[in-house]
Amino acid sequence: MRKVTSKILFIIILNTILVQALTAQTKTINQKVDSVLSLMTLDEKIGQLNQYNDDWTATGPVTLDKDKRGQIQHGQVGSLLNCMGTERTRSWQKIAMQSRLKIPLLFGQDVIHGFKTTFPIPLAESCSWDLDAIELSARIAATEASASGIHWTFAPMVDICRDPRWGRVMEGAGEDTYLGSKIAYARVKGFQGDKLGELNSVMACAKHFAAYGAAVGGRDYNSVDMSDRQLWETYLPPFKATVDAHIATFMTSFNDLNGVPSTANKYLLTDILKNKWGFDGFVVSDWGAVGEMIEHGNVKNGYEAAQAAINAGCDMDMESRDYKNNLEQLVKDNKVSITRIDDAVRRILRKKFELGLFADPFRFCNADREQMELNNPNHPIAARNIARESIVLLKNQHHLLPLSKDTKTIAFIGPLVKAVKQNKGFWDVEVPGTDSSFIVSQWQGLENKVGNKTKLLYAKGCDIDGNNRNGFAEAVKVAKQADVVILSIGERRDLSGEAKSRSNINIPGVQEELLKALLATGKPVVVLINAGRPLVFDFTADNAPAILYTWWLGSEAGNAIADVLFGDYNPSAKLTMTFPLSVGQIPIYYNHFNTGRPAKNDNDRDYKSAYIDLSIYPRYEFGYGLSYTTFQYSKLQLNKKKIKSGEQLEASATITNTGNYDGEEIVQLYLHDLVSSIVRPVMELKDFRKIKLKAGESKTITFVIDKEKLSFFNQQLQWVAEPGEFELMIGASSRDIRLKDRFELVE
Numbered sequence: 001m002r003k004v005t006s007k008i009l010f011i012i013i014l015n016t017i018l019v020q021a022l023t024a025q026t027k028t029i030n031q032k033v034d035s036v037l038s039l040m041t042l043d044e045k046i047g048q049l050n051q052y053n054d055d056w057t058a059t060g061p062v063t064l065d066k067d068k069r070g071q072i073q074h075g076q077v078g079s080l081l082n083c084m085g086t087e088r089t090r091s092w093q094k095i096a097m098q099s100r101l102k103i104p105l106l107f108g109q110d111v112i113h114g115f116k117t118t119f120p121i122p123l124a125e126s127c128s129w130d131l132d133a134i135e136l137s138a139r140i141a142a143t144e145a146s147a148s149g150i151h152w153t154f155a156p157m158v159d160i161c162r163d164p165r166w167g168r169v170m171e172g173a174g175e176d177t178y179l180g181s182k183i184a185y186a187r188v189k190g191f192q193g194d195k196l197g198e199l200n201s202v203m204a205c206a207k208h209f210a211a212y213g214a215a216v217g218g219r220d221y222n223s224v225d226m227s228d229r230q231l232w233e234t235y236l237p238p239f240k241a242t243v244d245a246h247i248a249t250f251m252t253s254f255n256d257l258n259g260v261p262s263t264a265n266k267y268l269l270t271d272i273l274k275n276k277w278g279f280d281g282f283v284v285s286d287w288g289a290v291g292e293m294i295e296h297g298n299v300k301n302g303y304e305a306a307q308a309a310i311n312a313g314c315d316m317d318m319e320s321r322d323y324k325n326n327l328e329q330l331v332k333d334n335k336v337s338i339t340r341i342d343d344a345v346r347r348i349l350r351k352k353f354e355l356g357l358f359a360d361p362f363r364f365c366n367a368d369r370e371q372m373e374l375n376n377p378n379h380p381i382a383a384r385n386i387a388r389e390s391i392v393l394l395k396n397q398h399h400l401l402p403l404s405k406d407t408k409t410i411a412f413i414g415p416l417v418k419a420v421k422q423n424k425g426f427w428d429v430e431v432p433g434t435d436s437s438f439i440v441s442q443w444q445g446l447e448n449k450v451g452n453k454t455k456l457l458y459a460k461g462c463d464i465d466g467n468n469r470n471g472f473a474e475a476v477k478v479a480k481q482a483d484v485v486i487l488s489i490g491e492r493r494d495l496s497g498e499a500k501s502r503s504n505i506n507i508p509g510v511q512e513e514l515l516k517a518l519l520a521t522g523k524p525v526v527v528l529i530n531a532g533r534p535l536v537f538d539f540t541a542d543n544a545p546a547i548l549y550t551w552w553l554g555s556e557a558g559n560a561i562a563d564v565l566f567g568d569y570n571p572s573a574k575l576t577m578t579f580p581l582s583v584g585q586i587p588i589y590y591n592h593f594n595t596g597r598p599a600k601n602d603n604d605r606d607y608k609s610a611y612i613d614l615s616i617y618p619r620y621e622f623g624y625g626l627s628y629t630t631f632q633y634s635k636l637q638l639n640k641k642k643i644k645s646g647e648q649l650e651a652s653a654t655i656t657n658t659g660n661y662d663g664e665e666i667v668q669l670y671l672h673d674l675v676s677s678i679v680r681p682v683m684e685l686k687d688f689r690k691i692k693l694k695a696g697e698s699k700t701i702t703f704v705i706d707k708e709k710l711s712f713f714n715q716q717l718q719w720v721a722e723p724g725e726f727e728l729m730i731g732a733s734s735r736d737i738r739l740k741d742r743f744e745l746v747e
Contacts, residue, residue, distance in 0.1 A: 032358070033349045037342060039101060045345045046327045047076035048103065049310075051284060051318045054083035054092075075099035076324065078316065078348055079106035079152075085432045089149030090365040097361060104352055104361035111153035111191075111202070112171060112427035113137070115144035116434055117379040117555055120390040121425040121496075121532055122157065122187075124551030126173035127573040127625070128389035129666045129690050131186040137386050138190025140379050143200040147373035148431065149364050151355055152203040154251060156187035158238035159208055162587045164577060165218030167500030170426055170532035170552075172213065174576030175589045175622060177234050178685045181241040188245035196248060196354040199363065200373075203351060206242040208253030208286060210268055211235045218586065220501045221254045229678075231257075233713045240277060248281045248351055252314055254289055261296045263289040264305075269313030282315040282347035291320035302326055307335050315344035374431065380438070380556055387553040387560030393571040393626040397545040400524050402567025402628055403484060409455045410446070411482035413475045413518065414489050415464045415511070416530050418443045425552025426497030426532055438555055442488055442528070445558020449566055457482055461514045464492050469510055472517050479521045486565070487515055487544075488528040493552055496532025505535050505583060512539045519543060528561065534579040534620075541619055549575075567628060572664035572690070574625035574733065578618045585614065590622035590734035591681040623668050623685075623733035629659030629695065633667075633730060633738035642744045645721060649705040653730050653739055657693035666690045669703045670734065672727040674742075677714055683729060703730075710745055723747050 027035070037045075052068060071077050072095045083089055089107050096105045113119045119137040128134065138156070145153060157171035160180055173183040184206070193201035211231060215222035226235075239250075250273060252263040262268060263285050273279045290309045291302060299305045306326040309317070317323035330336040356363055393401070403410075416422055420436050440448075446456060461475035462468060479485045489511040495502065506512075507529070516539065518525050526546040529537065540547060548571070553560050563569040580588050599610035602617070610616050635654040643649045655667055669687040673680040686709045689701045705728070710721040725744050731737035 029350055029353045032353055033346050036101065036103070036349055037345060040345070042328060042331060042338070042341070044075040044101060044103075045341050046323060047074075048078035048345045048348050049316050049323045049327070050077050050321070051079040051081055051108065051316055052077050053319055054080050054088070069095055072096050072105070073098045075101060075103060077105065079108055081108040081318070083107050084109055084145075084148050084150055084429075086149045086365040086367045086370045088432070090362055093361050093365065103349070104357035106151050106352065107149055108152040108154060109145060109150045109429065110155070110427055111141050111145045111150065111429060112155050112157070113425070114141045114383070114554060115148065115429050116374045116431045116438070117141075117144060117383050118424045118428050118439070119383050119554045120387050121170045121427070121552045122172060123170050123174060123532070123577065124390040124553065125386060126179070126183055126576040127392055128386065129179070129574060129688060130389055131182055133386045133389055134183055135186040135190040136382055138187045139193065140382055142191045142193065142202045143376075144373050144379070146200055146202050146364055147366070147370045149370075150202055151357070151364060152205065152249065153191055154205045154207060155191065156184055156204065156242070157207050158184040158242060159211070159213030160235050160238065161213040161577065162589045163215075163218035164505055164534040164580065165501055165503060165583065165586060166213065166215060167220060167496045167502065167533065168213075168498055169577065170496045173238075175578060176576065176591070176685050177237050179576060179688070180238045184238040185241045185245045188242050188247045192246070192248065196351070197356045199369070203248035203355070204242070205249040205251050205284070206239050206247050207251035209239060209250050209262060209273065209283075210253060211257055212253035212255050215255055218501055220499050224255045224257050226258070228717060229713050229715065232717055236272070243273075243277045243279050250279065250281065250283045252283060252285050252289055254286055254292070256296055261289070261293045261298060263314050264293055264298070264308035264312045266312040274313055280347070281351065282344065283313055284316040285309065285314050285318045285320070287318050288320045290314065290317045290322045303330065306330060310336055310340060310344065315347050374434070383554055384556035384559050384563070387556050388563050388569040390551060390553060390573055391560065391564050391571050392549040392573040392575055393628075394547040394549055394620060395541070395544065396626055396628070400546040401526060401565065403526070403565050405450070405453070405566055407454055407483050409457065409482045410450070411457045411459070411478045411485045411523075412443060412446060412488070413459045413461050413478060413485060414487045414514070414528075415460055415462060416442065416488040416490060416528075417458060417460070422493045422530070423552060423557035424554060425493050426500070440556055440558035442558045442561055445560070445562040446486075446565070448559060449562035462510050464490070464511070465509045467510050469513065472514060475514060476517055476521060479518050479523050482523060485518055485521075485523045485525045486528065487518060487525055488530065489515070490528075490530030491532065491535065493532065503583065505533065507535055507537045507540070512537065515540055515544060526565070534577050536580060536582055536619070538581065538619070567661070570628045570661050570663040571625070572627060572666065574623050574666045575620055576622065578622050579620040581615055581617075581619045584611065585618065588618055591684050593679050594682050617735075621733050621735040623666070623731075624735070625666070625733070627659075627661075627663045627665065629657055629661040629663040631663075631665045631693070631732065632656040632658045633732070635700070636730065636739040636741055638728070638741055638743055640743070642746050644746055645707045649743055650702050651705060651728055651730070651741070652700055652702040654698055654700045655691060655693065656698040657695055660695055662692070662694045664690055664692050665732070667701060668731055668733065670729040670731070670737070671705070671709065672729070673710070673712070673722075674725045674727060676712070676722050676724065680712065683734060721745060
């Protein structure tokens, strides 16, 4: 009888265990998060809210820790940044697994435009206007990064940028809110894939929230002061697009907005982001930004800084240690509620569960997968294609380009011809265990293209910086021996990026003087301009017969440039930032207001909104970019001239390739609200199409205009479309409008 009873008891216990295991498997992530949270001490909760830098490299002021390992062992750190590679991340994760609750670490990294395979800087990539290609580049970056142990990238930067003096314009998508929102969405989808937890995806991070791109004077970290209407209409939509794409995290910005540091801005972080938009991820500060509020002058010490930031809605403190040092006391002093602490911890734990780290903390630490993805032969092919799409043809007199493959002798001159790492641009990733051999220099790309049929000559000519002209004579001598000269000039890759604001954005040094000397030889000269921002290059723009703006194109730069130079790819990119004639025009952007005294042209200056010593026009406008072929716009048709708020209007146009080359055209749709309750921009991009046309081919494209495209934020911050007349414009750029018509929105 006892044996039977024991057997029954054993079966009951076994069934109970199985039921509990099955229940655990079927728990929702929120239930799992609550289960872990219920076991945590206050010290362990606060630990999840801290992100430390690894000991290898730093992207901000370093905080030294005597016992980082010990803090991780005791569950006092939730995340590490600048830690990569399966071996390194595994070693730190093992230490985290020694903690009482074995809560895994998150590993974050600035994967801005590629991991090992480096793509064009984001501003360059945006000039492709190719949302699929932009998503693909982020997808490949995520694939390589996640294979190297990374869970989280601090990208995309979705700040709207209208001031090229600000070095961080290279990280974004330019000046336009509509296009910037589309690109923001695409990049999030690329980084995060179909869902978090897939082995080839990483958490994305929308930064910098908010309005960092409007820093006064284009000076990094500077203040921002603007109306709520401008904030909502111009600067917030790209962030909202990332929420619509289900982004995992947000990052606060360094700037104060209307006097309140963004890291302690409850209106931004809680009222808008978490409450109005329903964002369920977590917010991390930028590097040290919690502690830097002391320098802002709105808190007096780390205690007050931590209080302000956590209560505003900043969930994780990157590198300042103010949460670690002060949150426990703040809770004891009833200055921070345990409810707020729990909310921040829940948000972070939820992402760790979604990534599958509780099930397997080492699932992103597979060395074999790491080697396979870092050497995936398909990745350089994609990088080359996207780099080609990012090159903007600014000028091409007398059809100098494309170059003939029968050209006998080419002189390749300039300080950037044989540069290697420069091609990666700022915010590249130094992947452990790799060298620079995979980066294709411009010289190597040209060699790969021409083979033995064409003789290549080289001269450096001058340095990027400085006034040494000793190399001019050799450069001129080499140029005289060639049929055509290619001159590669620009700025150093580290002259654009974080903390790289410049008051003078001219091409540095004596590089334009070198161009002048080469032009004097009478040889045809093609200029390549390498940069991370719009530069001022008036002499080059006025005198060089052909100009390609090559930005920083990444690890396949050389091959991509050669493809465009010789016509194996017909350039199609168009600018996403306005290029000024001089810094005196800054800020300059296409969708400005008209003012009560608009200047109609440069001869219309008296008592008008104009400079007496400078054109009202930029050097190159938003949306500008040439092709080796030409395109004709015709047959604009509107299916109706009046629409009601619930209706749609269709505008169709025929685009014809009238040149001799197959090519792609980016057709842009702009609208202008002619009369409204508040002043509206002279034009606003509202749609675009990138179409491929063979020589002689025509295609009819159709744009759909609805109430959403006609709406704006009124003075009460209501999203409204007011009845009235609108001008519809279709063109090749914001200045090159080919087709116009008008329609009316009626009650």
